Amino acid sequence: MAEQQRIHPVPEPEHELPVQKPSVPLVPKGSFSSEKGDPEKQQQQQEPPFRRTIPYYPPLKPPKRRCCSCKRCLCCTCCLLFLIIIIIAALSAAFYFVFQPKIPKYSVDSMRITQFNFNNDMSLLFATFNVNITARNPNKKIGIYYESGSQLSVWYTGVQLCEGSLPRFYQGHQNTTVLSLDLSGQTQNVTGLLQALQVDQQRGSIPLNLRAKVPVKLKIGKLKLMKWNFLVKCKLDVDSLSANNAIRIRNSDCQFGFRL
Numbered sequence: 001m002a003e004q005q006r007i008h009p010v011p012e013p014e015h016e017l018p019v020q021k022p023s024v025p026l027v028p029k030g031s032f033s034s035e036k037g038d039p040e041k042q043q044q045q046q047e048p049p050f051r052r053t054i055p056y057y058p059p060l061k062p063p064k065r066r067c068c069s070c071k072r073c074l075c076c077t078c079c080l081l082f083l084i085i086i087i088i089a090a091l092s093a094a095f096y097f098v099f100q101p102k103i104p105k106y107s108v109d110s111m112r113i114t115q116f117n118f119n120n121d122m123s124l125l126f127a128t129f130n131v132n133i134t135a136r137n138p139n140k141k142i143g144i145y146y147e148s149g150s151q152l153s154v155w156y157t158g159v160q161l162c163e164g165s166l167p168r169f170y171q172g173h174q175n176t177t178v179l180s181l182d183l184s185g186q187t188q189n190v191t192g193l194l195q196a197l198q199v200d201q202q203r204g205s206i207p208l209n210l211r212a213k214v215p216v217k218l219k220i221g222k223l224k225l226m227k228w229n230f231l232v233k234c235k236l237d238v239d240s241l242s243a244n245n246a247i248r249i250r251n252s253d254c255q256f257g258f259r260l
Contacts, residue, residue, distance in 0.1 A: 099220060104144065105136040106232050106254050108210060109178070116243040122194065125187040127161045129154055131210070133179045137171045143219035144171045147227065152181060155209040156241075157196050159187055166214055197241065205250065206241055210234040231257040 095101075108131060115128035131154075137144055146169050153163040162185035171177055187193070200206045212232040218225045237251040 099139070099141045101142055102138045103256055104230070105138065106212075106234070106256065107134045108132070108234050108236060108249065108252050108254070109134055111236070111238065111247050111249060113241060113243050113245065113247060115184075116241055118190065118194070122191065123188065125161070125190045125193070127154075127187070128182065128184040129162050131181050131183060133181060135171065135177045135179065137173065137175045137177075140173055141220065143173060145217040145219060145224070146171065147215040147217060150212065150214040152183060152210070152212045153185075154183055155211065156206070157193060159190075159193050161185060161187060166212070170219075201240060204239050206238050208236040208238060210236060226260075229259050231259065233257075 110132045112130045113128070114130060115126055118125055131152075146166055148165075148168045150166040151163065152165055154161045162183040164181050164183035166179065166181065169177070197206070210233070212230070212234075214230040214232070215227050216230050217227050232254060234252060234254040236249055239248045239250060241247070
């Protein structure tokens with residue numbers, strides 16, 4: 001018999017796994033990782049730092065209605081003030097043209113000294129003056145009420161010699177009133193005053209100041225206005241300050257002012 005042919009199964013070749021190509025090394029050959037640093041850290045360093053953006057909010061504008069109301073209020077206030085000024089100016093002009101107010105005039109006509117002597121140790125001065133003052137009211141439609149509480153004084157080199165007051169009276173329209181007033185007083189520490197007085201008496205020119213503060217009320221028609229203060233300052237130049245002697249007033253200049 002012929003030899004039987006044996007068939008042996010041929011094993012199938014195993015599938016070969018794909019060969020992976022070596023990847024490029026992260027660290028070049030011949031260098032150490034410490035020379036180039038950690039790649040992950042280099043990547044982190046190359047990334048831009050994180051920056052927090054703060055949103056921008058533009059400033060809020062005030063509402064237009066409120067701005068318009070403020071402008072309207074300011075405009076009304078200015079118009080009101082302007083109107084008040086016009087009214088006051090119109091009333092003042094009408095008052096001036098209707099009543100034509102004029103400033104009162106005052107003058108010192110004469111002066112007589114009844115007492116002007118020192119005590120024994122020359123530390124006190126006793127003085128008594130009699131002064132004649134003329135008050136003129138040139139107004140045709142305005143009367144003057146002279147109220148109580150007036151002050152009248154005579155000064156020499158800044159030292160008050162005597163004082164007195166005006167009587168209470170009413171001065172009518174275009175009236176001239178002559179007042180005879182007695183002023184008296186005493187002054188301490190007059191050593192310097194006595195020396196200055198001797199020098200001025202030798203020159204024959206002694207400067208005196210007469211000051212008056214008089215509360216008054218003006219009468220316009222039947223209307224009596226509020227109280228004012230008349231301020232009168234008169235600069236006098238006399239030849240002597242001897243008691244019981246005729247004193248001549250060489251020069252007299254009076255200035256008038258007023259205040260509430």
